[in-house]
Amino acid sequence: xxxxxxxPIWAWLVVSSAAVFFALPMIAMARxxxxxxxxxxxxxxxxxxxxxxxxxxxxxxDPDFRPALWLSIRIAxxxxxxxxxxxxxxxxxxxxxxxxxxxxxxxxxxxxxxVPPIALVVGAGGAFRDIAxxxxxxxxxxxxxxxxxxxxxxxxxxxAGLRAIDLRTLLDAARSLGASTPRALVRIVVPNMTSAxxxxxxxxxxxxLGEFTIASLFLKPTxxxxxxxxxxxxxxxxxxLAVLMLLFTTLAFFAASRLREKGxxxxxxxxxxLP
Amino acid sequence: MPVLPLTGGHRTGSPLRRxxxxxxxxxxxxxxxxxxxxxxxxxxxxxxFRMAFERTADSEVPAMREAITGTYLDSFVYTMKLSALSxxxxxxxxxxxxxxVVRIEHPRWIRNAVSSxxxxxxxxxxxxxxxxxxxxxxxxxxVTKLLDWGGIDLIGAGFTIxxxxxxxxxxxxxxxxxxxxxxxxxxxxxxxxxREAAVNLGATPLRYWRHVGFPLLSPALLGGFLxxxxxxxxxxxxxxxxxxxxxxxxxxxxxFFLQGNTITGKGNLGYAxxxxxxxxxxxxxxxxxxxxxxxxRWQR
Numbered sequence: 001x002x003x004x005x006x007x008p009i010w011a012w013l014v015v016s017s018a019a020v021f022f023a024l025p026m027i028a029m030a031r032x033x034x035x036x037x038x039x040x041x042x043x044x045x046x047x048x049x050x051x052x053x054x055x056x057x058x059x060x061x062d063p064d065f066r067p068a069l070w071l072s073i074r075i076a077x078x079x080x081x082x083x084x085x086x087x088x089x090x091x092x093x094x095x096x097x098x099x100x101x102x103x104x105x106x107x108x109x110x111x112x113x114x115v116p117p118i119a120l121v122v123g124a125g126g127a128f129r130d131i132a133x134x135x136x137x138x139x140x141x142x143x144x145x146x147x148x149x150x151x152x153x154x155x156x157x158x159x160a161g162l163r164a165i166d167l168r169t170l171l172d173a174a175r176s177l178g179a180s181t182p183r184a185l186v187r188i189v190v191p192n193m194t195s196a197x198x199x200x201x202x203x204x205x206x207x208x209l210g211e212f213t214i215a216s217l218f219l220k221p222t223x224x225x226x227x228x229x230x231x232x233x234x235x236x237x238x239x240x241l242a243v244l245m246l247l248f249t250t251l252a253f254f255a256a257s258r259l260r261e262k263g264x265x266x267x268x269x270x271x272x273x274l275p
Numbered sequence: 276m277p278v279l280p281l282t283g284g285h286r287t288g289s290p291l292r293r294x295x296x297x298x299x300x301x302x303x304x305x306x307x308x309x310x311x312x313x314x315x316x317x318x319x320x321x322x323x324f325r326m327a328f329e330r331t332a333d334s335e336v337p338a339m340r341e342a343i344t345g346t347y348l349d350s351f352v353y354t355m356k357l358s359a360l361s362x363x364x365x366x367x368x369x370x371x372x373x374x375x376v377v378r379i380e381h382p383r384w385i386r387n388a389v390s391s392x393x394x395x396x397x398x399x400x401x402x403x404x405x406x407x408x409x410x411x412x413x414x415x416x417x418v419t420k421l422l423d424w425g426g427i428d429l430i431g432a433g434f435t436i437x438x439x440x441x442x443x444x445x446x447x448x449x450x451x452x453x454x455x456x457x458x459x460x461x462x463x464x465x466x467x468x469x470r471e472a473a474v475n476l477g478a479t480p481l482r483y484w485r486h487v488g489f490p491l492l493s494p495a496l497l498g499g500f501l502x503x504x505x506x507x508x509x510x511x512x513x514x515x516x517x518x519x520x521x522x523x524x525x526x527x528x529x530x531f532f533l534q535g536n537t538i539t540g541k542g543n544l545g546y547a548x549x550x551x552x553x554x555x556x557x558x559x560x561x562x563x564x565x566x567x568x569x570x571x572r573w574q575r
């Protein structure tokens with residue numbers, strides 16, 4: 001649009017009411033987490049009183065907190081590694097040798113939208129309970145399912161990264177200089193797509209740190225589960241943790257989309273987390 | 276399914292393409308991926324449907340059939356109503372928001388800020404969202420209190436954060452941004468020349484919208500509605516946390532039946548509900564993808 005017309009009043013009204021709707025729950029959560037004044041006593045003379053981080057610190061010193069945090073970190077890192085090991089070859093092959101399987105792979109990566117987490121976890125319970133109960137007992141049984149949940153984001157991010165570089169020319173150049181294909185991939189292609197790789201790593205981490213459904217039905221004490229259960233014992237701490245996790249998720253998400261924009265994609269693809 | 280290796284495409288003269296290849300080298304990189312999908316997605320889904328067709332204790336019909344009778348059917352209807360309402364409100368408010376954001380051309384950061392925020396909020400859900408709304412609209416919530424000062428008694432009006440109206444409002448927090456993400460490319464694709472052409476031919480803004488704008492946007496609007504419906508129907512964590520596991524919603528009910536498995540012998544009902552959920556997802560997401568392809572026709 002080229003004209004510099006002034007936006008009508010209604011547009012500003014709509015955007016500002018939306019801002020209020022979206023800001024208020026966050027403000028309310030932060031206030032509850034960090035201010036020790038009951039809502040009933042809130043007023044002009046109490047609004048600035050008794051702001052504290054004690055709830056959060058109480059939570060940090062809770063003996064169950066550290067194991068939960070540590071478990072979530074381990075699962076997040078393993079999921080990132082597994083995602084790279086599985087999705088990077090997939091994206092590479094789809095862009096080179098196995099181009100005719102592209103649509104099949106694309107459809108498969110969208111399946112988590114058709115089989116939502118609650119259905120997936122129910123089916124997985126039924127499938128593994130009799131044949132491989134040891135698998136369900138392991139805390140790491142979450143990893144393959146988290147790779148699948150993150151697949152719609154990670155495949156697209158890696159695929160976009162590969163499309164942004166001239167993969168065929170790079171490979172041909174490396175090979176005509178004497179590099180074997182694996183060597184060319186590791187030494188030339190992967191270093192050229194670091195932003196796509198780190199972008200998909202950030203997206204994977206946000207998926208893992210926010211996931212509740214599967215962890216809850218598999219009874220794995222991850223951070224979101226801890227947050228949910230500690231609400232009764234230490235509500236301030238639980239909400240404080242929720243604020244921290246939202247901040248972290250937001251930062252990771254921005255990092256991921258910033259990295260994706262670096263790959264010269266259009267804004268539509270930069271925000272393209274839509275199925 | 277591909278048949279002849281020769282049709283793979285010899286478009287470029289690159290050595291990579293010319294290398295005579297074995298079928299194995301062509302697919303070996305896809306093997307881990309398809310193994311993962313087969314073992315951890317396809318097999319669980321297959322198992323789910325297999326168990327859904329078995330019978331539960333003291334029942335004559337498969338669980339799949341039983342799940343759509345009596346109180347179970349009520350749960351489906353309840354979930355569908357809630358999903359439809361939250362999708363409808365999300366779609367309408369999302370469309371109004373998109374129209375407003377597109378009209379605000381400067382300062383330019385507004386559009387970027389709304390887009391970035393929507394990217395985050397559309398994927399938000401789970402426990403933190405439930406906590407935020409409990410702190411805002413719970414019985415001791417900040418907004419409840421603010422409204423009370425303003426003379427609006429939410430609790431007295433029968434509003435609870437865990438009832439139908441409450442969950443619908445909470446879901447709007449991710450539904451509106453999701454609709455914005457769906458619609459923004461379509462709104463940006465409406466070229467000003469079309470509007471100018473319509474105005475030059477004597478159309479009022481209303482007529483322009485009725486005969487040009489709305490028909491062009493309708494696939495994106497309908498597709499967005501379906502996506503939002505599917506999104507609400509499958510949401511679990513937020514509803515679970517808001518209702519402490521007691522909601523009548525299908526995703527929460529699935530858990531209830533699975534955990535009551537040994538006591539009631541009705542565990543297969545959980546599988547059947549999940550199976551029906553997948554069927555509903557296939558229908559709505561399939562229609563969404565078709566409509567999205569339609570909507571994208573105008574965007575280039």
